[in-house]
Amino acid sequence: MSSETSSFQKLPIKYKKSFALINVFEDQVKKYADKVYARYYGRLHNGDLGYKTMTYADVDRIATNLACEWSGKVKGYNVVAFIADQSVQYFLCVLACLKLRATFLALSPRNSEAAVVNLLNKTDCRFIFSTTKYAALAQGAAAQVDGTVCQVLPSFNLAGRLKQPLNPKALHVLDKKFSKKDIEKTCAIIHSSGSTAFPKPIRLSNRYLICGIQSIPGHAYSQDPSVAPSFGDAQLCCLPIFHMSGFMGSFNMSLVGGSNIYLPKFPPSAREVLMALQLNNSTHMLAPPLIVDQLIPSLNEPKDYAPLQKMKYICIIGAALDEKTGDYFHANNINVCNVYGMTEITFLLGSDMRKTKSHKWNILSPMKVAMPYIRWEPAENEPNQYSLIVKGNCPALATGISNRPDGDYDTSDLFMETTKGSNQWIYLGRKDDTLAMKNGEKTNPVPMESALRATPIVKLCTIVGEGRECTAALIELDTAHAFGCTPQQMIDQVDAAVAKANANAPTHSHLLSQMVYILPFDCHLPHTDKGTVPRKKVIQMYKQVIDKLYDNFINGPTVPAACKVEKSASSWTADEIDSFLIQAVAAVLSVSDTNTLSKHLTSSLFDLGLNSLLSIQLRNRVAQSFENIPQNFLFEHPSIESMRNALIVGSKETQEDMDAKHYAETEEILQKYIRKAKSDFAVAKTNYPKGGQQVVLLTGATGAVGSFILRDLLQSDKIKKVYCLVRGRKGTDLMGRLRAAFNGRSLDASLLQPGRVEALPMNLDDAYLGFSRELYTRLRQEVTIVQACAWLLDFNQPVTHYEKSCIVGFYNLIKFAYKKKNPMHFHLVSSITATAKYGDVIPEVPMACDPTVAASFGYAHSKYICEHLMTYLSQGKNFPCYIERLGQVCGDTVNGAWNTSEQFPTMIVSGGMLLKSMPMLTSRIDWLPLNFAASTITKIMIDTAADKANAPKAVFHIVNPNEVMWTDVLAAMKQCGMKFDVVPIEEWVQALSKRQDVPAYKLLSFYENSFKDLANSPHWNTEKTIQAVPHLGKAPSFNANLLEKYISYWRKEGFCN
Incomplete structure (x- = not known):
């Protein structure tokens, strides 16, 4: 040879x-x-x-x-x-x-x-x-x-x-x-x-x-x-x-x-x-x-x-x-x-x-x-x-x-490449193995399983966690090794293996000791001829074991009444509560010096290392000593001081009280940024040339809407170049992430030519957005349009968390776009949730300052703040700012690519195919296909590129004007062959709560809290938007033909096989 x-x-x-x-x-x-x-x-x-x-x-x-x-x-x-x-x-x-x-x-x-x-x-x-x-x-x-x-x-x-x-x-x-x-x-x-x-x-x-x-x-x-x-x-x-x-x-x-x-x-x-x-x-x-x-x-x-x-x-x-x-x-x-x-x-x-x-x-x-x-x-x-x-x-x-x-x-x-450019690779596992966690994070269990199996006492293992709050491991011991150990030695060796597995895993993927189950010696994990453990089969075989692991984790293990010692919240002093909370936080965050925590009573614990996984542990520790602690306790009260105050008030604090507090925080944050804008920006002078090519700075280009916007921008001869800010650690192939986003949605990746598009690392928390001063200055001279499409989507987090994770960076992006003469045209993909409680019909205009018009969760509050900040800049600083209020987006009309982790795909598959029941809602359905949403936003960006600031005309509703009713969605599902009963909302949620094996279970708390909003949705006017983009008026309403495409896409993704 x-x-x-x-x-x-x-x-x-x-x-x-x-x-x-x-x-x-x-x-x-x-x-x-x-x-x-x-x-x-x-x-x-x-x-x-x-x-x-x-x-x-x-x-x-x-x-x-x-x-x-x-x-x-x-x-x-x-x-x-x-x-x-x-x-x-x-x-x-x-x-x-x-x-x-x-x-x-x-x-x-x-x-x-x-x-x-x-x-x-x-x-x-x-x-x-x-x-x-x-x-x-x-x-x-x-x-x-x-x-x-x-x-x-x-x-x-x-x-x-x-x-x-x-x-x-x-x-x-x-x-x-x-x-x-x-x-x-x-x-x-x-x-x-x-x-x-x-x-x-x-x-x-x-x-x-x-x-x-x-x-x-x-x-x-x-x-x-x-x-x-x-x-x-x-x-x-x-x-x-x-x-x-x-x-x-x-x-x-x-x-x-x-x-x-x-x-x-x-x-x-x-x-x-x-x-x-x-x-x-x-x-x-x-x-x-x-x-x-x-x-x-x-x-x-x-x-x-x-x-x-x-x-x-x-x-x-x-x-x-x-x-x-x-x-x-x-x-x-x-x-x-x-x-x-x-x-x-x-x-x-x-x-x-x-x-x-x-x-x-x-x-x-x-x-x-x-x-x-x-x-x-x-x-x-x-x-x-x-x-x-x-x-x-x-x-x-x-x-x-x-x-x-x-x-x-x-x-x-x-x-994973051993060293960059070596072309030598270590096999990690399949994308299919990736576990989509309940908090929206993803875990690749294969490297963790490999680390566990590298310990001689572990014969076989598998990690689960799809749709759950955290990961869990089932471990079968190698009896030849285990029989030479005491029970404690066995546990110690497994704990050491878990520590190694956690060492190179992201924190949201970490295995907690109480989530590791060692099988009895007469029980075994199934495996193939190749020695691999089929995860889905394990989940079926050990369903009761896994469910009990998670139930004990979420709710705390059941403590016999005779052993339970309770102390009334009213008998605790503030100092005692502080001391208890400091010790609990120290244990969960593995902090040895409690004095450090004593100095940060008002700091958000999420800034000190708490995450959604550890917050469950901390909540359970608090629940062992105080009654009626809700699951979202840490999200509502993220500091030791706010927890202490909430525990002192106890059950006196109603949901209305918490909503009022969040609305007050929202208004306070908004006014803080308006005060900053008043001092940071002078009134701009504008005289924009017409007919020239535009240079766009785009965030969120790897997301669903962002990738379609990028595709449409690159197909336009009116766009000279697009700079995409892409998240990624040092050394990440950012253009590769753009290609992956295009390929994953069947978009034409050949459009991603070096001369037309450039991917840059995104760090909006930095004053220079993570760029050198020279690059920052050059981009400010070159870019003519900014589109802010990237945003955190976590319905658990309060508006104070969104300020740190999104709004600070958003304000830095505004500072980048502002110039005394001809500032860049600034666009925000906002959300209809920012105006969801305005009334039955919502006009295409800026809202009056009233945070109660926004839906009652942090994501909506953050969009409300940004909308009003932009309206102020447009009216007070002659800064052309545009708001595209985006509604529920469904899959595109060509390939049917609709993210399987979203609430409605999850509901359709879970209810129509697995539960065999769907909830009866009275809501309008204005779901807009992804390609229509993106093309509408893109046309607005291009057509307004030479316009002067005009706040009343700068708000657009990106929803489907051709509405149908929820009953039409149910009819389309039946036309696609699904057989199910239609039941009251409460009955459907109750049925879902008993079926942890269906995809919608991971959104149970969202459905419990948000069905009241889904049941009677308002109507968002689109007349002005259609006048600007007539193509929007031709968007197909949700029907059986579209649903067939979505189901076909979901099947390809392995979601509803």
Whole structure:
């Protein structure tokens, strides 16, 4: 093999010349006819059991004779399915089907009958071969698919077939004329595991397979020819042929005149694996982590590593091997290495396969042949994490699996580069594994699970937390290790593992000690052949355990009445409460010096390190000594002083009292910023030129609305350039985040050209927005329009929190945009919640100063403040400021991309598909498709770019003027096939509270508090906005056709499968 290999076109065997996989194999048979190809377990001539051999010619002759026997049976069938256990006979049957030019559908015997039926229908397969063992499964499935024939194969007499000569009709029966037409023909179909739904068939062309069988040997050869497979080598493949890796492993040794070892049964025991390696002098092994893990006890007794030490390499396939296991092997001079691949893309990354390595055994780099065809795309909201994207022209792509508009394939796997620019990567896990927490944060559990498993006492584990307040872990101990420990030692080792898992995880993902559940020794976590733990299955199996963990965490463990000591709140002095709270806060925040807290009684604890996760702990500590502590206690009273005052007042403080307090805080913050504006800004002089191109500074460009606004701006010839302020830690690929946002919403990423758009790091808390003074000054001279689209969305936080997290930065952005002559045109994507309580009909004008017109939560209050600040600047400082009050946005009308974490997608799927009930509301529905919302805002920005300040004309309502009623939404759901009852609001919320397994449960508190607002919504006028943007009047109202698109998008996202 050439060490200069740099693309698939330079591989030794070229698919453009060989045309078909079976043609490649038959060419190798001609070269190595009398050499051993198959080593299989059976009875030897002396009567003992051991490994027998077949030559290349033997294998080919038996397969040819089988094909001749089957030719009449399968004639007219394009796809032939096969159900059997792994064996050398299985491989012979594969060859027979390929010789007949039929597409081979490999069915896992672990499939259910329903799954087999589904696969037969998806692949248009109407012929099944089955061994007697799986006859009932095959026949049962065939009976449910019209026109399907099931052929049960008789016992395979391999000894007899070895003696048979070549069928004399072979030359006439078999078509051996191959051409370019065969390159893209589907040769085999391998299906996914179906761990969360029915298995998905993946079609593998001859092109794909010819490239795929050369990938691992080629990667090894490019690094060190001495470890690559070579003439006479023997390979043990511990994966079944109905897996892509097993299918490839059955063919790749034929490239060099080597042989394959077939185990007596599957899955094998550790003893059977070691025996196969020894008896066959195996040089290479392909295996999943689970099998490699199981070898360790057998190797330790009697510490004989020789069979593995003499091997060239053991290649881990299918999942990541635990770091502790890989380190164990290398410590004992056993060469373990990794490759990364999947059925959709074959193998494209590999580790250092040399025995003396330059990098650690589990660090991956792109294979040379793959380099031109892959790129790394930054993961959204995950600094330093990248998704592997395979280009659509890659010869190693399976047929029809593109999931990007440009034809590329997003693997949905996450990696981290060891050092920037090294092109060396550590596999982290799948995007699909990401847990969307109840507080809106996201957790990638895979690195945390890997850290837990790196501790010897942990055998298996899984982390849960989807839709929950925090993460939790279920851990199965390794009994061989645990039985040598006392109970306390076991707990200490698990605690140490948890500390390591938390060390590199974001704080919102941290595992708390009370959220770690160690399974009893007679309970076990389910796992796949690859050793991975299926998270959803664990959640189903241990639902009661998990629910109790969270119930105890949220509400505090139930304390027997006899043990409960209570002290009336009225008997506490203020000093006693302060002392109690300081101790509680110190414990939760792990603060050793309580004097520090004593000096910060009025400081927000969120500024001192409290987060939503720790706030639950602190609330529970307070609730153990004081009665009637609500769940949002810390959000309402974020300082020690405010908590103390609330506890003294106790139950006397009503919701009305808290609302009045928040409204007063809102007005106080607004007046503070108006006073600042009065002194910071002089009255501007304006005379804007007309007809020139505009330069835009945009925040929030990676969000749903922001990314569509950016798309529309870049499509306009009136926009010269767009600067996007993007959040990201130092070193983050900010343009990559923009590309990821576009690709995730099926937008045209080719618009993101360097000359038209530039991504800059965003730090609005800094006076210079995080820029150097030189860049800040240059941008102030260049930018003509600012659009503030980014904003925190957390309905739990009060307006005081929004001041620190949003309004301070918003004011710095205003200072950036202000100039004494011709200040930039400043736009705010506001919210209809800022005016939700104004009345039944809300006009398109600035509101009078009255904070009670805003909805009663901090997000709405913050938008109210910004609106009034902008109105003041427009009226008092001649500063052109524009307010776009945005309503509920739904998915776009082209691709149906609607964020699955939002309240209404969650409600529709949970109610219409899972609860089988929906609440009866009387509200109007003015949901506006995302593309209409963005295009309306964009047109306003462009068309007002030369206008002078005019506050009454600067307010626009971005809602759908073509309203429908809630009953129309319910009707559309039923038109889409959903069956449900319509029930009163209270009944629906009550039903939801009992179903923690449905997505809407994570928004339960929001529904409880906000249904009164949803039930009777006002009407936002749009006449002025339509006059400015007539296109808005053509927005489609919510209907069944749109909902079908949304459901299709949600299914692609795995949300409602």
